[in-house]
Amino acid sequence: DADVTQTxxxxxxxxxxxxxxxxxxxxxxxxxxxxxxxxxxxLQLIYYSFDVKDINKGEISDGxxxxxxxxxxxxxxxxSAIPNQTALYFCAxxxxxxxxDTQYFGPGTRLTVL
Amino acid sequence: SQKIEQNSxxxxxxxxxxxxxxxxxxxYxxxxxxxxxxxxxxxPVFLLLIRENEKEKRKxxxxxxxxxxxxxxLFHITASQPADSATYLCALDxxxxxxxxxxxxxxxxxxxx
Numbered sequence: 001d002a003d004v005t006q007t008x009x010x011x012x013x014x015x016x017x018x019x020x021x022x023x024x025x026x027x028x029x030x031x032x033x034x035x036x037x038x039x040x041x042x043l044q045l046i047y048y049s050f051d052v053k054d055i056n057k058g059e060i061s062d063g064x065x066x067x068x069x070x071x072x073x074x075x076x077x078x079x080s081a082i083p084n085q086t087a088l089y090f091c092a093x094x095x096x097x098x099x100x101d102t103q104y105f106g107p108g109t110r111l112t113v114l
Numbered sequence: 115s116q117k118i119e120q121n122s123x124x125x126x127x128x129x130x131x132x133x134x135x136x137x138x139x140x141x142y143x144x145x146x147x148x149x150x151x152x153x154x155x156x157x158p159v160f161l162l163l164i165r166e167n168e169k170e171k172r173k174x175x176x177x178x179x180x181x182x183x184x185x186x187x188l189f190h191i192t193a194s195q196p197a198d199s200a201t202y203l204c205a206l207d208x209x210x211x212x213x214x215x216x217x218x219x220x221x222x223x224x225x226x227x
Contacts, residue, residue, distance in 0.1 A: 004157075033214060040123070042219030043158070043203070050212070058214075090157050094215075100146050101207050101215055105157030 003027045004106035006091050012112045013081050021076045021109050023091030030096040032074040033103065034058075034066060036087040043090070049074055050096065081113045116141040118206055120218040127194055128226055135189040135221045137204035142216065145209030147180050147187045152201045152220065163207070194225045 004025045013019050023032065034046040035058075045058030047066040055066060063085060067075045078085055088110050092103040121136035137147065145166050150158035164171040164180040164187065171178045177190040191198050202223060206216040 040219070043217045045214060048214050088155070092157070100148070100163055100209070102148060102160050102163065103158075103205075103215060104160070108155065108157055110155070 004091060004093055004104055006089075006106040006109050008109060009107065010110045010112075012114065014114050015080075015082055017081050019078050019081055019111070021078075021089055021091075021111070023074045023076070023106055025072050025091075025093045025104075025106075027093055027095070027104060028071075029093035029104070030071065031094040031101075032068065033092040033094075034064075034074065034076045035090045035092065036060065036085075037090060037108075038087050046076065046089075078111075081111075083113045086111060086113045116216075118142070118204070118216055118218045120202075120204060120221045122221055123219075124222045124224065126224045126226060129195060131194055133191040133194045133198070133223055133225070135202050135204075135223065137187040137189070137218055139185050139206055139216075142185075142206050142208065144206040146207035147178070148205040148207055148215065149176075149178060149187075149189050150203040150205060150217075152203060154201075158203055161202075191223075194223075196225045196227050199223055199225050 007022045033048040035043045044060045049068045065077045091106040094101050094103045118139045148163040149161045152158040162173045164178045175192045179188045201220040203220040204218045
């Protein structure tokens, strides 16, 4: 089984709809992250969480919200989706106790907003 | 301002040659520098890292160098193969305890048979 899973893997939605992307991990890591990736723009950090009670905005948090329901679960919500949120979304984890902050990524969710 | 740059968006090389990718940064003091591989439509995968006090690190056909004076890391793939075709991302690990990795935009490598 994959250590970091994301659901759904693909989602097509309409402008104005609320959607939630979910991430689960079995690595036992404290830290979790949400990124979006657009062609040619690299990874952009949306939100990150260093433990269940810690939520931090990344560089592009506007239009997004997150929930850290448990150590293993971190969800990303788009309250009112818009077409320019069409992108590939990745969840990642890292181990706070490790000497380096190596990140482990999920398989991604391809989101299309029409 | 703080920046991390990978020197080119795309690099094409012939099979069997050595591919060299560059990562430069300004106004950061990373404790480690990490390299990831990303295949189209998939999540990045960690390859290897190098510490600030290491000059060079090797793993099979991969070699990474780190020059903190030049603020540059070079990533080499020797005897390149078409299967090495992917996007390679560098990331600064500031080891500050509260700052996530800072990723470059990546270089797309194509190895031509």
